[in-house]
Amino acid sequence: MEGDFLEKLKSLEIPTCLRVCCGTDGSVTFLLEIMTRKPVSVKTESQYVVKADKEMAELLGVEEGSEVNDRTVRLYAGDTVLVHARSLSPLERMPQTMRDQLMRADIPIGRILRSHNLETRRDMVELEILEGEPTFDGIPILSRTYKIVHHNHVLMWINERFPIDERWKL
């Protein structure tokens, strides 16, 4: 997958900053902050705990019925929304303090991981262009899915959606 992901990303005719954000194997929040030089904020659209159904359990490698935090947010740099992100996080794999941060407040995931000094890797799963989606009012979307892996287990499954337009000419 990694090789495919890279080749696909390189082939897209999109602004460089968008390609970089969608391709990074580091923190997206951090990248947005140094790219735009504006404070990056998170606005939570929804956040609740669900019991994993069969599909979700397979995705995350947990038992069916395990508790999973399902969070959807938008990331802003200043007043501009740049990313729509949904994360699925098995609660049983999180230290209590991390659970609290994730469920309580508008803290970006990159900052949560960083504040816990976690060693992780990010495994890319999928990259695709979506047309006619309502996420950004019909603007074409670059969508990527990846997993944040810690101690060889999936700590978080993340889908990020980036609008493909001029806002990335930074």
Place this chain on the structure above:
Amino acid sequence: MEGDFLEKLKSLEIPTCLRVCCGTDGSVTFLLEIMTRKPVSVKTESQYVVKADKEMAELLGVEEGSEVNDRTVRLYAGDTVLVHARSLSPLERMPQTMRDQLMRADIPIGRILRSHNLETRRDMVELEILEGEPTFDGIPILSRTYKIVHHNHVLMWINERFPIDERWKL
């Protein structure tokens, strides 16, 4: 340090792509590849094994006299050199296959880590602008130092130097 690092980086009047490369907490090689859409190659300037002196031992958290791989390379995107990087890696902390890759061939460190599926974090140490250095024939340099941490030990200490000029207008 992380907060200082970020604020300092945001304050610099430099091309966005340079700021992003110098600020990422992910793989620089990977970032250069998606940024330039060109194949990234490594040219090794020097590579040898040394015994850690007192200063190096403190930097890496190893015993004095431990074997350390000292490697200096330049990273190219196509024909353009973009980064000068020196790495210090305690050999005792590396799996044998990683040692072989590091010592044998012109393989970027990001790719070596990735191929071993290692979970790591990157801790920023220093960011500074250097003038009148010979690294890029006197062109001002943005220099950053960080540590790649694995199992709470320093796996690699890295200093990267980026020329501050027009080559980053990507």
